[in-house]
Amino acid sequence: MIKILVVDDEPQIARALRINLSAHGYEVTTAPDGAQALRAAAGVVPDLVVLDLGLPDMDGTEVITGLRGWTSVPILVLSGRAASAEKIAALDAGADDYVTKPFDIGELLARVRAATRRGNAAGDSPVTEIGGATVNLAVREVKRDGKEVRLTKTEWQLLEVLLRNPGKLVGQRELLHRVWGPNYDRETNYLRQYMAQLRRKLEADPARPVHLLTEPGMGYRFRP
Amino acid sequence: MIKILVVDDEPQIARALRINLSAHGYEVTTAPDGAQALRAAAGVVPDLVVLDLGLPDMDGTEVITGLRGWTSVPILVLSGRAASAEKIAALDAGADDYVTKPFDIGELLARVRAATRRGNAAGDSPVTEIGGATVNLAVREVKRDGKEVRLTKTEWQLLEVLLRNPGKLVGQRELLHRVWGPNYDRETNYLRQYMAQLRRKLEADPARPVHLLTEPGMGYRFRP
DNA sequence: GACCCGGGTGACAGACTTGTCAACGGCGGG
DNA sequence: CCCGCCGTTGACAAGTCTGTCACCCGGGTC
Numbered sequence: 001m002i003k004i005l006v007v008d009d010e011p012q013i014a015r016a017l018r019i020n021l022s023a024h025g026y027e028v029t030t031a032p033d034g035a036q037a038l039r040a041a042a043g044v045v046p047d048l049v050v051l052d053l054g055l056p057d058m059d060g061t062e063v064i065t066g067l068r069g070w071t072s073v074p075i076l077v078l079s080g081r082a083a084s085a086e087k088i089a090a091l092d093a094g095a096d097d098y099v100t101k102p103f104d105i106g107e108l109l110a111r112v113r114a115a116t117r118r119g120n121a122a123g124d125s126p127v128t129e130i131g132g133a134t135v136n137l138a139v140r141e142v143k144r145d146g147k148e149v150r151l152t153k154t155e156w157q158l159l160e161v162l163l164r165n166p167g168k169l170v171g172q173r174e175l176l177h178r179v180w181g182p183n184y185d186r187e188t189n190y191l192r193q194y195m196a197q198l199r200r201k202l203e204a205d206p207a208r209p210v211h212l213l214t215e216p217g218m219g220y221r222f223r224p
Numbered sequence: 225m226i227k228i229l230v231v232d233d234e235p236q237i238a239r240a241l242r243i244n245l246s247a248h249g250y251e252v253t254t255a256p257d258g259a260q261a262l263r264a265a266a267g268v269v270p271d272l273v274v275l276d277l278g279l280p281d282m283d284g285t286e287v288i289t290g291l292r293g294w295t296s297v298p299i300l301v302l303s304g305r306a307a308s309a310e311k312i313a314a315l316d317a318g319a320d321d322y323v324t325k326p327f328d329i330g331e332l333l334a335r336v337r338a339a340t341r342r343g344n345a346a347g348d349s350p351v352t353e354i355g356g357a358t359v360n361l362a363v364r365e366v367k368r369d370g371k372e373v374r375l376t377k378t379e380w381q382l383l384e385v386l387l388r389n390p391g392k393l394v395g396q397r398e399l400l401h402r403v404w405g406p407n408y409d410r411e412t413n414y415l416r417q418y419m420a421q422l423r424r425k426l427e428a429d430p431a432r433p434v435h436l437l438t439e440p441g442m443g444y445r446f447r448p
Numbered sequence: 449g450a451c452c453c454g455g456g457t458g459a460c461a462g463a464c465t466t467g468t469c470a471a472c473g474g475c476g477g478g
Numbered sequence: 479c480c481c482g483c484c485g486t487t488g489a490c491a492a493g494t495c496t497g498t499c500a501c502c503c504g505g506g507t508c
């Protein structure tokens with residue numbers, strides 16, 4: 001889910017934005033001032049920041065430069081001031097877009113889509129490291145020492161469930177259901193078989209796995 | 225030097241933009257209508273397109289989708305129309321920013337800076353090399369040893385889906401949906417048939433494909 | 449030590465998928 | 479009308495994956 005951080009000191013605007021964005025499938029966090037915005041961004045690492053310039057504690061461009069110091073997350077600025085000088089300052093500070101209030105909510109949503117689309121296309125491919133191997137779930141690719149490793153469909157499905165729950169113990173029953181279907185409950189031999197194959201292909205020392213762990217009697221766990 | 229393609233049918237606006245942009249160190253090309261814009265973009269591969277929506281030959285969004293077919297170059301739209309619906313349509317078609325006329329030239333330049341700042345994610349050419357063949361998605365043309373190779377409509381659609389997701393595994397279900405429509409789910413024989421034809425026409429050794437790869441049980445993948 | 453139990457490993461036959469050849473019918477151009 | 483091109487379909491050998499079996503290991507229990 002795409003995460004958006006909304007920074008606005010006016011509660012009703014913040015609430016309106018939260019409602020509209022949530023209704024369109026975004027995960028919304030809000031912050032009422034610049035200091036909390038910077039802290040929140042460092043915590044959740046959003047995919048987009050919607051920033052109102054009229055903040056009580058610091059100037060809007062300071063927030064922008066504060067963010068730009070360590071992240072290239074898209075920043076969409078909202079402002080009541082339509083003066084060109086303001087826009088130029090915000091854009092040159094590192095903002096990606098500038099919308100003046102009052103704004104049409106449909107247009108804002110379209111600009112949000114445009115900004116997040118860029119972010120995704122710009123190529124953040126979530127890769128996971130396992131032993132000497134690199135797993136890229138988005139493009140279904142595993143590399144080890146620069147060479148490609150091929151996984152079968154079943155191996156991918158099993159690996160995906162584990163990787164999507166990093167650090168969490170996934171029960172045998174749940175793994176069987178997710179990979180083979182709801183009619184499979186006790187076929188733990190399938191799991192042993194395919195876990196062994198995954199370890200052989202991914203772990204540095206398949207006999208002593210470090211990331212794909214067995215929890216005897218319960219299930220398996222992926223430790224990052 | 226950053227290259228900008230200005231698309232505008234009004235000579236005085238095009239000239240004003242050219243002068244202003246050139247004065248700020250950009251290399252400017254201009255095109256007076258949509259068809260020439262698409263051809264010019266395929267030729268010089270700009271770092272930014274400034275597109276006026278009021279073109280004589282085709283609708284503005286058509287130009288946008290035409291560009292988005294093969295490139296993710298930033299597109300900044302200029303328009304006299306301030307209606308939200310227009311903006312939403314253009315942004316959702318793939319535009320990155322939308323400025324209504326009359327605009328402040330300083331603000332436009334700031335938006336140009338913002339758009340080009342993040343721009344340079346490389347590897348964005350309209351032509352793709354496959355074996356001994358050269359595929360130009362923009363103008364729908366394949367050349368091999370200097371000679372033209374003809375692809376049918378279905379072959380183009382299939383090839384396009386794969387080429388637009390370089391390195392990514394595309395599931396057979398997804399391929400069928402995108403090329404034949406949502407009612408096709410299990411007709412994998414179509415895929416086999418057309419993948420074979422594409423390999424015959426594009427790959428150096430069709431029996432041992434290097435770029436158009438099969439992932440058994442899952443789908444196909446284009447490796448650059 | 450003998451036994452049991454859950455897990456890991458190698459091998460293999462059957463089921464499924466894939467690449468390929470061949471053929472059919474619709475459609476437009478000459 | 480005939481012809482060539484294209485999309486669709488059927489059939490089948492070669493190849494790949496899956497489920498299953500037999501067997502091993504290590505730890506806990508008596």
